[in-house]
Amino acid sequence: MKDAVARLTPLGVMVLALLREDDMHPYEMIRLMRQRHDDRIVSLTNGTMYHTVGRLERGGLLAEVGTDREGNRPERTTYTLTDAGRQVVLDWVRREIPRIDRPVEFRVALAEVHNLERDEAVSLLRERETALAASLELHQGGRAKALAKGVPDQYLIEVEREGILLEAELTWLRELIARVADTDYPWGDAAGMPTDRYLAQREAARR
Template sequence: MPKAAELTPLGVASLALLAEEPMHPYEMYQVLMARHEDRLVKVRPGTLYHAVGRLEEHGLVEATGTEREGNRPERTTYRITDDGHRALDARLQVMLSTPLNEYPVFPHAIAEAHHLPSEVVVDLMEQRLVALAADLDFLVNAEATVTAKGVDRKYWIDITYQQAMRRTEIAWIRDFLQELGTRQLPWDEPQTAPPALSHHPKESLGKRS
């Protein structure tokens, strides 16, 4: 059995679905998409089939039967094994308890933003605010949808976490823009790049007598 740390995000999502009930991979894909979990893990039908196959190789899931509907290809249903339950529990415990620096792009960009003129930074941050607001609206609507359907909150608690993260980032960017606008945050304009060196440096020294 692989170590818990070796479980990929898609592997965790697959085991979690099969812990609810046996499913075939295409059904698993449909459930993931219906729950908008493609926002949390990269998932396509092909990669999901591959992930389930790897889980089966390691004894974390097992096939329970194969069925065919009309002219469609055969579909194999899988269920989680006892080893699968243990691996899932161990991995979730690590993921929940241990902060991990996943090297997100935005903090890196902020750290290097001083290389750009302030007006460019302001424009880019305003664009980001628009995108974040649209994303937040999507998450709020998603919460309303699953609530109306009566879906148990434990299955979509991540939506409220993502809402909180978007609101926090929006508030931080607004404060940042205010500091730039009032010049509370000094912002030296970037220096222009030095002229490129000649490809023929000897020519710049003039002709020798």
Template sequence: MAAELTPLAISVLALLKEEPMHAYEMYQLLVKRHTHWLVKVRPGSLYHTVERLARLNYVRATGTERAGNRPERTTYELTPEGDDALTRRVETGIEEYVHEYPLFPVVLSEAHNLDAEDAVLRFRSRIVDLERWVTEIDGALAGAQERQVPEVYWMGGDYLRTQLISERDWLATTIERIESKDLPWQPRNNP
């Protein structure tokens, strides 16, 4: 069953391993910790994930409260089955490589449909965007270090930073190769 856990479900179970909380609190904490850089976090999908985890008996409701005019909020806690599922999913996720299908390699494989100058312009634009992301991550990582958060808790951010820098550097080299004609660029065929 642990293989059924989505990245968001893993994050929810990990939060509940720390302490019981309600879904909105989970959402706020995931954003505060910048987990939304690693996992697609939206309030609706978070509530759906918590409900699914409850059906699987990985989490259970411990109570409902209402503060003022706010809607009722149900607090959840991790069950022993949820703790076991989290552990098993982290273990297999580390051990086993899973080939994913991100968009960028697909569009990169079709970049030959652009003129070389246009492709280079768009590569440069992507580099600027990548550098912005690296700067944001650097700030978050520096903040974690200043707060003396143990490195083991922000390794995911460091890994993401390393990936972004690698992509940026690869794109810069590719631009140099296109401009020096070391990478011959075939003109697109117009129908």
């Protein structure tokens, strides 16, 4: 399973996460991801989608469950999530949430963290908080030492910016942790029951 997690790309995770919702064909996946603006996070083309689906199938993370053809449209193959695929998404999210050196992977993991139990999600987010706080202290301390040694401020602008961004993310993260830790905050599959908007999205993506 470790190898499967290591080989997963952000797009691969998003494909597997989509199949947690229902069986789908790649064309539906593409349309649904575009409707949700997931292409803000990952590059999304027909070629990369079909390549990713093929690789996930060869890895045993998803499986073909049927094909259909409507009118003059090309034949479409529908896929389902395997037990291994379901588990590898969770393991990938667990690995990426605490890491602060992989921003793209973190954004995908954050989009899927609701698949974890509340307590585990809070624990992993707190690990990230600790890592961010340490990184912020390092940046702020390093800049202060450099200024004290007479390094011109103009050479430290990037360091200053990084520290400000870390401080802002840390503030946001602490607010998020408090929100998720609150048991009144809706969380998990039960909180995400299909809405009319979701069902309309799915119907539009199937066409």
